[in-house]
Amino acid sequence: xxxxxxxxxxxxxxxxxxxxxxxxxxxxxxxxxxxxxxxxxxxxxxxxxxxxxxxxxxxxxxxxxxxxxxxxxxxxxxxxxxxxxxxxxxxxxxxxxxxxxxxxxxxxxxxxxxxxxxxxxxxxxxxxxxxxxxxxxxxxxxxxxxxxxxxxxxxxxxxxxxxxxxxxxxxxxxxxxxxxxxxxxxxxxxxxxxxxxxxxxxxxxxxxxxxxxxxxxxxxxxxxxxxxxxxxxxxxxxxxxxxxxxxxxxxxxxxxxxxxxxxxxxxxxxxxxxxxxxxxxxxxxxxxxxxxxxxxxxxxxxxx
Numbered sequence: 001x002x003x004x005x006x007x008x009x010x011x012x013x014x015x016x017x018x019x020x021x022x023x024x025x026x027x028x029x030x031x032x033x034x035x036x037x038x039x040x041x042x043x044x045x046x047x048x049x050x051x052x053x054x055x056x057x058x059x060x061x062x063x064x065x066x067x068x069x070x071x072x073x074x075x076x077x078x079x080x081x082x083x084x085x086x087x088x089x090x091x092x093x094x095x096x097x098x099x100x101x102x103x104x105x106x107x108x109x110x111x112x113x114x115x116x117x118x119x120x121x122x123x124x125x126x127x128x129x130x131x132x133x134x135x136x137x138x139x140x141x142x143x144x145x146x147x148x149x150x151x152x153x154x155x156x157x158x159x160x161x162x163x164x165x166x167x168x169x170x171x172x173x174x175x176x177x178x179x180x181x182x183x184x185x186x187x188x189x190x191x192x193x194x195x196x197x198x199x200x201x202x203x204x205x206x207x208x209x210x211x212x213x214x215x216x217x218x219x220x221x222x223x224x225x226x227x228x229x230x231x232x233x234x235x236x237x238x239x240x241x242x243x244x245x246x247x248x249x250x251x252x253x254x255x256x257x258x259x260x261x262x263x264x265x266x267x268x269x270x271x272x273x274x275x276x277x278x279x280x281x282x283x284x285x286x287x288x289x290x291x292x293x294x295x296x297x298x299x300x301x302x303x304x
Contacts, residue, residue, distance in 0.1 A: 046279075047079055053088055053272040055081040060269050088269035092277065099259060099274065106255040109174045110237045114230050116179030122226065125188035126214050130200075140189070147182040151242050162247060173247035174255075178237050184229035191225020192218060224295035231289045235282045 052060060063076040092099055127133075128140055146154075158177055159168070167173045199221065203213045219226070241257050248254060256278055260271055286293070 048077055049272055049275055051079050051081055053269065053276050054084045054086070055269060055272075056083055056085040056087060057269055059083060060272075064268065088273035091267070092270050092273045096270065099256075101252065102254055102256045102259045105171070105253060106238060106257070109171050109255055110234060113175045113178035113237050114233055116175065117181060117184045117233050118226065118230060120179055121181075121184040121188055121229065122219065123214070125185050125222075126192055126218055128185070128189045129192035129195075130218075143182040143185055147186055155242070155246055159246060168247055169249045169253065171253065174237075174240070174243055177243070178233070181233065184233055187229040187232070188222060188225045191222040191228070195221045224292040227289045227292035228295075231285055231293055234285055238282055
């Protein structure tokens with residue numbers, strides 16, 4: 001009896017450890033399964049759109065167009081087309097010159113806006129982060145207030161100003177308001193505030209002026225915040241829909257975001273293909289700036 005009890009006492013901790021390991025393994029697998037299901041739910045619309053972009057006209061008509069147009073049939077969604085076809089992409093890229101016009105319009109409107117956000121927002125953010133001046137906090141609060149206001153609130157005032165400046169129905173009607181956006185200043189300010197003071201003091205002791213410190217220390221150290229602001233600004237302006245509708249009246253100046261609503265029902269496959277092509281630049285920008293985006297968002301949450 002004593003030997004049996006001693007053996008059971010010795011084996012009990014080992015069994016307990018194995019049970020604990022098994023419980024942790026089950027919990028880890030459960031968490032992994034839940035994460036995979038959530039990711040699949042997020043990716044499901046994109047996968048359906050990609051599958052629809054490879055469907056021929058008759059299959060797309062059967063699965064989506066007729067049910068959505070008539071409202072009497074069920075949608076027959078599928079992650080894989082029954083008969084894959086590249087005809088929608090051929091129609092879009094080789095037989096749709098209007099697509100390229102709107103694509104270059106988007107480039108003309110978005111890229112200068114990003115350059116302006118950097119040239120205007122970076123010095124303003126540096127001033128907010130490193131200088132002390134009268135009404136600094138109320139002015140920064142005004143920036144935050146403008147950042148959270150939706151476009152519908154400022155639409156009329158922006159329209160009147162652009163009309164007075166005779167910039168309506170031009171590319172500048174979209175570029176100039178985006179240049180003076182408040183959100184990039186907020187993101188870059190928090191990034192500059194996270195720069196260690198010792199690094200700046202060392203530059204000052206070496207005899208560097210404020211401009212040199214900003215260019216050689218501030219911009220490299222605040223690079224994650226700058227990339228974050230420009231990346232989010234690119235996505236926002238690339239997908240802008242209300243601003244072009246409000247400020248642009250001529251179809252030759254429309255950006256790519258207005259191309260999808262202008263596609264007729266009989267070219268639904270082209271619409272799905274255009275959605276895939278339009279999604280590629282933001283995805284590529286995100287993949288190349290993912291680490292900086294995470295660092296910039298983390299820096300924006302650091303308290304003063």
